[in-house]
Ligand code: SF4
């Protein structure tokens with residue numbers, strides 16, 4: 001494992017970090033085992049968020065006694081200064097620390113987010129004041145919108161930008177990363193597996209390791225997963241034409257309109273299990289039809305409860321037409337059910 005400067009933030013991080021979403025589904029003991037394994041295998045950069053349920057607490061319980069050996073990052077989705085500050089204080093408590101190395105307004109994508117963040121006396125000013133008080137070492141930001149991410153970089157307010165990047169979503173390499181580098185910003189890569197769409201971790205990391213100053217933070221929920229990913233970094237990266245062809249093949253198969261399983265759209269007031277139902281075509285392409293139908297049944301049987309109210313739509317950072325996609329996926333599921341029935 002190598003340790004690299006995170007842009008010109010003054011922070012030094014392991015060349016791969018740890019994303020804190022998937023440990024939500026683990027017990028506290030299991031989560032602590034996974035986080036501890038990541039640390040023991042050389043990972044020093046841990047990214048979580050106030051919105052990730054008890055992820056901060058699990059990371060804090062594990063790393064509280066190792067504070068001076070790790071770089072801790074968290075995020076807030078709140079859009080008023082008072083609420084953002086309250087969440088910062090909560091993050092400090094949960095992570096058992098008196099300062100965060102990196103704090104990031106989270107999922108800044110819409111005009112209203114920009115306004116709340118950048119207006120005089122807005123969240124950026126408030127959090128920069130918290131930085132002056134020593135509660136934050138660096139103010140960063142995250143977005144899922146390329147145009148907004150470029151605007152955030154150009155604002156000069158932030159030390160890091162966190163944005164999706166993988167061999168299916170490559171836009172960042174052409175426009176965002178060069179702009180961030182030019183400003184000395186740290187580049188953090190979310191969704192290295194495209195939200196679970198990329199099944200082959202080896203291929204995912206062969207691609208990403210071509211960009212060593214863009215630090216991926218894969219979400220990991222098992223010791224085996226940690227060992228696999230850190231194992232990639234024990235050898236030099238080698239990319240050949242067959243890898244490039246495979247990336248192009250998968251990217252063409254998936255297209256640009258796909259669910260990244262971020263779960264921001266949930267909960268649905270009518271009980272539709274949106275995220276697993278959105279991913280049905282991917283599941284069906286990876287399993288035999290009878291296995292896929294049984295695997296997805298519980299989620300797919302909630303889809304008819306969708307009344308197309310649209311409540312989930314503004315919550316999806318990728319602006320997916322959720323009710324329409326759910327309807328199409330349900331039709332595919334029904335077709336598969338008929339095939340299985342015989
Ligand atoms: S559009 Fe459908 S899935 Fe979305 S919130 Fe409304 S009922 Fe739920």
Ligand code: SF4
Nearest residue numbers: 259260262263265316
């Ligand atoms: S539909 Fe959108 S918000 Fe919901 S999980 Fe998929 S990408 Fe995320």
